[in-house]
Amino acid sequence: MKVLLILLIISFSLTSSFSQKKDPDKILEDVKKTFNEVKDYVVDIDIKVDVDFLKVPDSKAKIYYKQPNKVHLESESFALLPKEGLDFSPLGLLEEKYTAIYEKEDTVDGNKTAVIKVIPLEDESNVVLTTLWIDEAKHIIRRVESTPKIGGTFSIELKYDKSGTKYPLPASMLFTFKVDKMELPKGISGEYNEKESKSKDKKRSTTGKVSVTYSNYKVNNGIPDSVFEEKKK
Amino acid sequence: MTDKIIEVSNLSKQFKEVKAVNNLSLNVFRGDVFGFLGPNGAGKSTTIRMLLSLISPTEGDIKIFGKPLKAKRNDILRKIGAIVEKPDFYGYLSAFKNLEILGKLSGTNTSKNKIMETLELVGLEKRFKSKVKTYSHGMKQRLGIAQALLHDPDLIILDEPTTGLDPQGMKEIRELILYLSKEKNKTIFLSSHILYEVELVANRMIILNKGTTQVEGYVEDLLNANELKVTFRVGDKEKALKLINENYWIKKLESQIEDRFVFNLAPEEISVLNKYFVQNDIPVNAVVPMRSLEEYFLKLTDKEA
Amino acid sequence: MIKIINIELYKIFKKWRTYIGFIAIAVLVPIIQVAMLIEGEQSLDFMTRNLQQSFIFVGNLLNGYLISYLILNALTIHIPFLVALVAGDLLAGEATAGTYRLLITRPVSRFKLVTSKFFAGIIYTNLLVLWLAILSLGLGIIIFSVGELIVIKTSTVIIFARGDVFWRFILAYGFAALSMSVVASLAFLFSALVENAIGPIVSTMAVIIVFVIISAIEINIFEAIQPYLFTSYMASWRLFFDDPIDFAEIAKSCLILAGHVLFFFGLAAYIFKRKDILT
Helix, strand or coil: CHHHHHHHHHHHHHHHHCCCCCCHHHHHHHHHHHHHCCCEEEEEEEEEEEECCEECCCEEEEEEEECCCEEEEECCCCEEEEHHHCCCCHHHHHHCCEEEEEEEEEEECCEEEEEEEEEECCCCCCEEEEEEEEECCCCEEEEEEEEECCCCCEEEEEECCCCCCCCCCCCEEEEEEEEECCCCCCCCCCCCCCCHHHHCCCCCEEEEEEEEEEEEEEECCCCCCHHHHCCCC | CCCEEEEEEEEEEECCCCEEEEEEEEEEECCCEEEEECCCCCCHHHHHHHHCCCCCCCEEEEEECCEECCCCHHHHHCCEEEECCCCCCCCCCEHHHHHHHHHHHHCCCCCHHHHHHHHHHCCCHHHCCCEHHHCCHHHHHHHHHHHHHCCCCCEEEEECCCCCCCHHHHHHHHHHHHHHHHCCCCEEEEEECCHHHHHHHCCEEEEEECCEEEEEEEHHHHHCCCCEEEEEEECCHHHHHHHHHCCHHHHCEEEEECCEEEEEECCCHHHHHHHHHHHCCCCEEEEEEEEHHHHHHHHHHHHHC | CHHHHHHHHHHHCCCHHHHHHHHHHHHHHHHHHHHHHHHHHHHHHHHCHHHHHHEEEECCCCCHHHHHHHHHHHCCCHHHHHHHHHHCCCCHHHHHHCCHHHHCCCCCCHHHHHHHHHHHHHHHHHHHHHHHHHHHHHHHHHHHCCCCEEEECCCCEEEECHHHCHHHHHHHHHHHHHHHHHHHHHHHHHHHHCCCCHHHHHHHHHHHHHHHHHHHCCCHHHHHHHHHCCHHHHHHHHHHHCCCCCHHHHHHHHHHHHHHHHHHHHHHHHHHHHCCCCC
16 A cells, blocks of 8 residues: 555656756755754643544643654643644654655745655654645745554644744644544443433544644753653653 | 310221221220220220321221311320330430430420439439430330320320339339329320229220220229129039029029039128038138129130230 | 421431441542552553544543542442432331331421431431542542543543533532432332331332443333433433533433432322321
8 A cells, every 4th residue: 555655656756856946855954954953942832622522621731842852741731732743843754764755836824835745765654645845945844744654644734923933943833633533442431321422423533623832932941851751641 | 175185986997907996986084094905906006006196097086185186186296195015216316315306306395304304203314324225125114104204295195004014113103103193183095905904093994805895984883893703612512503592692693614603792792602601511612703894804815815 | 397307317317327328438439549549540541542542641630530530430329329228217217116106196297207307318318429529529639639630431532621620520419419319219218118127228229220220221122211210310410521511401300300309209208198107
């Protein structure tokens, strides 16, 4: 399946690659370079979750990041993020071996972007295909669409206005995903005669949105590794 | 104000198969110590339970203090103290607390003094703190009397109050009944299956059997009637028979089985007849006088046994 | 009336059996809490496994609220037994002890007596639920502290903000108290019928167990009769842990349960009023 997909994409790109002038690897390299300025950061986040089967109150948390891919989520209360939404740094993705293909130009929120597909080459990678919308002028990622091996496709949209930092860090993120409805084993939840579940819609998959607003970035102030060692709950 | 304290007319109670009380009528007057006598199962308890509204009559009327029981139940019960069958209490509470609760329900003064006074009357003042489940039967019986007296009722209904008591205890109860009647002017309704007990305290009585009245009247009239049944056991029955056949005594002879001659005699005639036998050389081995009511009652209870 | 209720309460709380309920809860709740202290992480991990596949989350989900929620779930079968233990004894106990004769020969109407006893039984029942609430919430919060409450239903997971939970518990315990009052009324009704206290306790439990089993089995024929079983509404306290809360459904459940309380009590009072006291 994966091979087929890759072949398909490669064949697509072959037909168009001759006409393109832009080098996807160069564009990605620039993004990496830009982002490399951020050695670490701490940021406050506000999370809003909008998922059918998952009702979570709006929450506040802190994200700690340190190169290359250390991330820590911390909150005084309960906070929940999609796994893939925790770390928007391209470094993790681009660290592995990949093939990048320049697809086309596009505009995201009025910004000109280059659309680049990234196909990891390593079997261990849990991503099949990632598409990035990269602002070539600012060398930042404005949108990500990704198809993981397990789970549904998700997309991330990043906005950079009013982030209050000179670094290429977003002010907000909208995480959209498609998931199968969860089926929980009965009895675990302790509900033995829950009736309401039957009446509700029975569609098997649903889309969910998680929006995150970032504020109060503290960049490159140094974070001890011990912060990340703490076992997360 | 009527002098009839209890007025029962045509009272019946039908349990599924059994007619426990059958067309019973009786009157108890102010100041009576009324003996309610009958063998076990005669319907005494059923009647008492109806008087206290524990069970409802199938037919008939009950008036107490001149008021219909059904309509004026609470007014009536406020002025009645009662022991019904065996004295059961809240075993997990002290005697004092039992009385306090019951007194409150009766709407009477439940001050410590009043309760202790009542306990003293029945001789339980030293054990007032003990839980009733530690009490002997006799003590519970006394406590039963205490609860019946606590709210100073006009009518006291005592259902077999001496059951299970030793002779001393029985005597004390009798004395208490006489005290309540004579000194405190209470009307007392006393049920019993022992004639002797009733005879000692009651002025009026009825004998109940099979749910209905068999005998009714003043105790004095009933028990000290002119004639007694007297059994003579004689040594020579042929001679005795022949002797009395010739005279007045044959009219007094009720029955004769073997050497037992049963006569209906006035009390003063017993010695005369005895003398007569002896003078005619007929040995008299035994003279057993028996009051007719007593005999009658014994028959009832014998059947029961 | 209040005087008689006080007397009845005094009697209830002078009886050893009354404390069985309070002691049972005082033993059970901490046992569950200690078990959760030891095993809670794993079971929570298991409960949220699906969630963990797609999400990363932090926070104190294993908190006093979750434990209280689980306890409330687990004890809805056991508390009725403790309720029946006392409520079933209220009338029949007097019959067994022979104290009916003392009680009913007082100048207090039978209706007043039976009503006072009923209220006393309801007060006991509510105190028992209150005790459960205090122990599971109080002790739970002391041991596990507060946090967001995760409620996992068959197809949804709801996480309530920590400030959004306490009032739900208050209402849920209130509802549970109403449910248990139905149990108390049923036991009370049985208690009016018979002369020994074991009968009402056993009968009440039998009714509840049978009803709960029928309520739980998803067979068409059972599902058809489930709306007619009061036990089907006893778990409606869970509706307070939903978003949005279906107040209409809760109101319906409350009305049905309150109707049962009134019906059971009314019938008990009717029977008691006409009862021949033969003990």
